[in-house]
Amino acid sequence: MKDNRYFQMVYLLLQKGHMTAPELAEHFEVSVRTIYRDIDILSLAGIPVYATQGKGGGIFIQENFVLNKSLLSEEEQKQILMALQGIRIIEEGDTSALLSKLSSVFQKQNTDWFEFDFSSWTKSGARKEVFHLLQSAIFKNKKVMFNYYNGKGECIQRTVEPLKLVFKSYDWYLYGYCCIRNDYRFFKFTRIRDLEMTDDGYTRNIPNEIFARAEKFEMEMIQVTLLFDKSMSVQVYEKFDDEVTKNKDGSLLVETLMPNNELLFSYILSCGDKVEVIAPQSIRNIIFERAEKIQEKYRT
Structure with a gap:
């Protein structure tokens, strides 16, 4: 707490130019004696x-002082600026002024290290709007409140306390x-529709380790062996x-765990004739049946 107070005191004095000891004491809820000890x-x-007496006096920091390693290490300064840059990307409010101010205080340049786009390469989605509303x-x-499409394609209206x-x-x-x-539940952004914020408040502790309960949300997995055409190498790797x-002919063999549900079949079918299910036989049979149904739709 003391280290935090020292940093805040320096920042306040840099920001305001000068303050009196009673003003600082009131701000930090400590005694005037403690303020002078901190100085x-x-x-x-x-x-x-420095501290000066008399009318117009007070506590101030020498003009042109640069906050440096005396309070924050080089690494800590970089971490603060990188965190602010990340906030600026996803935050609706503008943190550019604060970022510029601290960059100047720390005498750091090139803080524009991070860029994030909520949309895909092929289309602009509504995920950014969902993100900001949530x-x-x-x-x-x-x-x-929102309508939510589950893995079976069913739409259910949900009321959720967002955490x-x-x-x-x-x-x-x-x-x-x-x-x-x-x-507690996970809700995928792309399945959320008609999102609204209500006037109803809630009080609930935010869990620190939400993935400690991840097994409750995990999907059933199945071991599959897939053989891909060499033209799929980029996507496969x-x-x-x-x-x-990688086989001698350039084809690619993959043995992996995949969700034993519609996600698996959708992925395999999306690869068209560029992939073959080698095992298990049960998945081969399902793909064969679906391929026959697709073929039937195009017969004239």
Whole structure:
């Protein structure tokens, strides 16, 4: 707490120019004596902080002083600026002024290290709008309502206490307490429709380790062996990485775990004739049946 007070005191003095000891004491809810003791400690740490008596006097820091390693290490300064840059990307409010101010204080340049786009390469989605509305609801502790499409394609209206926004495995999710199921749930952004923030507030502790309960939300997995055409190499290595074995003819063999549901079949069918299911036989049979149904639709 003391280290935090020292930093805040320096920042206040840099921002305001000067303050009186009683003003600082009131701000930090400590005694005037403690403020003068803090000034002595800051001076010993190399901060040029001074106190003058009389009318117009007060506590001030030498003009042109640069906040440096005496309070924050080089690494800590970079971390603060990088965090602000990340906030600027996803925050509706503008943090550019604060970022510029601290960059100047720290004498750091090239803080524009991060850029994020909520849309895909092929289309602009509504995920950014969903993100900002949910972010606002979390900050205001307001429940949200939306229509949600589950894995079976069923649409159910949900009322949720939003707790966290999570990015996991290529997608954004809302983690919150579902008032319909009376339990915590993950909700995928792309399945949320007609999102609204209500006037109903809520009080609920935000869990620190939401993935500690991840087994409750995990899908049933199945071991599959897939053989890809060599023309799929970029996509295959991107998705399966070190699970790929390259054959002499350039084809790619993949042995991996995949969700034992519609996600698996959708992925295999999306690859067309560029992939063959080698195992298990049950998946081969289902793909064969679906291929026959597709073929039947195009027979004249």
